[in-house]
Amino acid sequence: MKLTNTLMSSRVLKRIGMFSLLIPCTWWFNHVSISTLNDLYFEPDVVAVCQSANDSLLFLEKQRIADQESSLRARTLLIARSFLGTPYVHGCLDRNPEECLAVNLCELDCWTFMENSLAIALAAPGDYADYKKHLQELRYWGGFVNGYGSRIHYFSGWLLQNEKRGILQDLSLEMGAVPYKKQIGYISARPAKYPKVKEPENLRALRAAERRINAHAWYYIPQNKVAQMEHLIQEGDIISLTAWKKDLDIAHQGFAVKVNGRMHLMHASSLGKKVVISKQPLPENILSQPGQTGIMVARLRD
Numbered sequence: 001m002k003l004t005n006t007l008m009s010s011r012v013l014k015r016i017g018m019f020s021l022l023i024p025c026t027w028w029f030n031h032v033s034i035s036t037l038n039d040l041y042f043e044p045d046v047v048a049v050c051q052s053a054n055d056s057l058l059f060l061e062k063q064r065i066a067d068q069e070s071s072l073r074a075r076t077l078l079i080a081r082s083f084l085g086t087p088y089v090h091g092c093l094d095r096n097p098e099e100c101l102a103v104n105l106c107e108l109d110c111w112t113f114m115e116n117s118l119a120i121a122l123a124a125p126g127d128y129a130d131y132k133k134h135l136q137e138l139r140y141w142g143g144f145v146n147g148y149g150s151r152i153h154y155f156s157g158w159l160l161q162n163e164k165r166g167i168l169q170d171l172s173l174e175m176g177a178v179p180y181k182k183q184i185g186y187i188s189a190r191p192a193k194y195p196k197v198k199e200p201e202n203l204r205a206l207r208a209a210e211r212r213i214n215a216h217a218w219y220y221i222p223q224n225k226v227a228q229m230e231h232l233i234q235e236g237d238i239i240s241l242t243a244w245k246k247d248l249d250i251a252h253q254g255f256a257v258k259v260n261g262r263m264h265l266m267h268a269s270s271l272g273k274k275v276v277i278s279k280q281p282l283p284e285n286i287l288s289q290p291g292q293t294g295i296m297v298a299r300l301r302d
Helices: 018-022 025-031 055-065 072-082 110-122 128-139 155-164 200-214 223-232 282-287
Strands: 002-007 046-051 168-170 219-222 238-243 250-259 262-269 274-277 292-300
Touching (some): 055 110, 072 250, 110 155, 110 250, 155 200, 219 223, 223 282, 223 292, 250 292, 282 292
Antiparallel strands (some): 002 046, 219 292, 238 292
């Protein structure tokens, strides 16, 4: 991937004075609550963007597929379908030594598949720079790129921030979910697996993010109850598969799609090595996965 410096849109500074620019990032991550993230937002003038020459062309191609759809959910789902067959690559966002806004529409993992589909759907028609702006706002706490620790590393955090931004709504509780009681800390506890966590500023930022996630009340639908709730799930809903590991929130994610009257999961599969639609309906698929305990369901707002 080629590293370029791309000029983003003008500064947006809300509800804080210019003095706040002097506040160290580590203080910000340790003291700013999730409730303020939607109001406290600074977008720097220049953000390093890692991208290939083909990404802007692929963006235009994908966006044209859904340009007649007025619904965000319908646009996102059509764009997601256009990625079927795209190769799966693990760790798409961790290839570069320095944190940058990674754009890669040629290879996807389960998270970037969903994130890119949504960012393309949110972008203004034909505006590649606007797509990158939305991608940044979806991916980073407060939309601010400032090193590894500024990126959202837990999908529950991604859901939390983007519900606060009005992009989606977590419907798990309304669907009869039960409390999901966990203390999330998987990444900060495993520096050997995640070497960048060894850097003190990254560790501080990550632990602050974990505290924000743990302060929120989470709910999930246990795997043996998913079949009872299947009729409540709609096409295009974001399905998060909860993890059995004690300090990990979500193991996998995808979009709900209907096949022969049943809900299936469209996702970037590490097993299939590409974006696929699950062969089994969602309830059966969840029961067949030993590392997953149930689901959370979120719906995009139109």
